[in-house]
Amino acid sequence: MLNRRGLMTTALTIGAMHAFPGLTWAQARPLVFATSTGSWEEAHKAVLVPAFRRVTNNASIVLDPMLSVDQIAKVSAARASPPIDVMLHDPGPGLQAIAAGLVEPYPVERSAHYKDLIPVAQEPMGPAAFFQVVGLTYNPETVKTPPTSWADLWDPVYKNRVGITNLASTLGTGFLVEVARMHGGSESNVEPGFAALQKLKLNLSAVAANPGALAALYQQGQVDISPGNYNAIQILKAQGVPVEFVAPKESAIAFRTTMHITKNSSNAELAFKLIEAALSPEVQGALITSPYFVVPTNTRVKLAGEVAKTLVADQDAMRSRFVFQDWVKINEQRASWLERFNREMRA
């Protein structure tokens, strides 16, 4: 029979059972890897985690998809016993985490793969395991002539059909810098970029808060052309949304995605093994294939398939086809750019 006393006992038992695992985890908890949300999480679950388990005799690992800002906030608040062992960051937040002293230097001398990485991916405070590539995306059903240049976004044909993201995202900030470069500016002079964005207003249909929201605008048919992330577009395509990616002739933007061992991690050795696995040619070679299409950083991975066809034929070509931005300079000014963007683009 269900009675008050029975309910109370059950509730207390559940409560106690609930409390204890948390307490006993204090000493040995699984390795926590803060991956990114969406496609990254799926790719890591399917390819990286099994590879990690093979080399660690099935050590336990938990993926905790989290935005970069949240990773930094959580680790800063609990420096002594960080709830995350391995952080994954875009270039901006990655450098922030390093500057804030939240990461352990990567044991480069013990690493089997570090020396094989493309130079720009070699970061002694946490190497890059992947590249993200940003170019132009468009809806092939409404945009009949594929765009070829960033400048096409300003074409009057696209009045009220262009989408961008705000500067809180890596995508938005990287785009602003490239627009500035196109008009004679650089990381240290984005003035021409802001001037160009003023002119882009005529064509703008929406300023999305983040790349996910931008994708939603494609699905709703509100946006027909925009700067976009290569991997995000592959997911949309797989969902049947009519959308294509093209690298602009000015060269696509490549962001390195770095992995860091959190300072004071109780699982530092396992964290090292996870990053090693992510740098290995086996894992990167698997991630370049369908449906992930992740651009590798290890020179021993042969570029093949869709990535070789649409993005870059080999590692040497990366130097000419990709632009790697100076995020140290960008970070110094990013907060003021963000504020200016929000003010100027509001109306």
Place this chain on the structure above:
Amino acid sequence: MLPDAAGFDPRLAWPLGAFLALLFALPLALLAGLSLQTPAGLGLSQYAKFLGDAFSLGVLGGTMRLGAEVTLACLVLGLPLAWLHARSSPTMRGLLMLVVLLPLLTSVVVRTFAWIVVLGRQDIVNSALLGMGVIDTPLRLLYTEGGVVAALTQVQMPLMVLQQALALGDMPFASAMSVIFLVAVLLVVLLGVAGALGLARSCQLSARALDGLFMAPLILPALAFGLAALMLFSAVGLPVSPLTLTLGHTVVCVPFMVRNTVASLQQLDPSLLEGSATLGASRFYTFRRVVLPLVRPGILAGGFICFMASFDNIPVSLFLRDAATDMLPIRMWQDLDVTIAALSGVLIVATVAAMLLMERLAGLSRRIT
């Protein structure tokens, strides 16, 4: 009236007082302490830095201006509605109240997503009007827009549920989530009812102070509390776990419980209790047979609001959950894409159903204070 004329000991409020002092006031004090730390010892230089920085000041000013504008808008829109509410028939009153409450109890992520959709459309209408003369563009957009949300909700709902189940990994996800919400609500009910009993009939200064403490989590930003609590737990060596998450949720949900129960208790006629005592009932017997049945609707309404508040709370979950505990609102917030439309539909329907049920059981619309 004597402070304990109703037969309740003010000391009943102490457990909740201690709970909040330890888990709410202490972490915030820690946060405040940290803010005074400078490279050269204690000082106000962090504050000086903030107040001397045009960018920070701009952000602060913007936030406060927004708050003021919202207050003004609420006043303008709310007064006529309140007027209408006061003049309506009881049925109409209940209906109005439920409509007003719905947004409050609907998940914040759902609401945000809905706004993106709505504003997106307005955006286009505006620019089209500004552009003038491009008549077929707004028409086309309005047509597609109107159907899009409904279509997405219907088409993608089964897909979404399936995807979620697969991507989020089976039972541990669902069970962890529900246990946390339930334990948080249970704790809230136990502490909240005891706290309310201690307060309801007392007008002592200490009771007023406690009342302030009980309501404080409602007013202070949950984000600051989440951060502060994580710092406290880290400092005492308690790693994030379902336990820390439950404690955090309890702190921010307890005011709802206290408020609703206090309101119910204040409506309780003291002569009923005196009558019960005169007839020889013990205090506990009176509580069980007289007080509890009369305030039960208040407790139910409070519990319901607690549950919704706990379900919706992102800032606290963000900081205090462990990696293995997946939470739906956090997922929704991080992956803000169009599949959310489907999930939002489900959540809104579930919220309305739960509200109607609570209206039936507890007269929710009359209980909310």
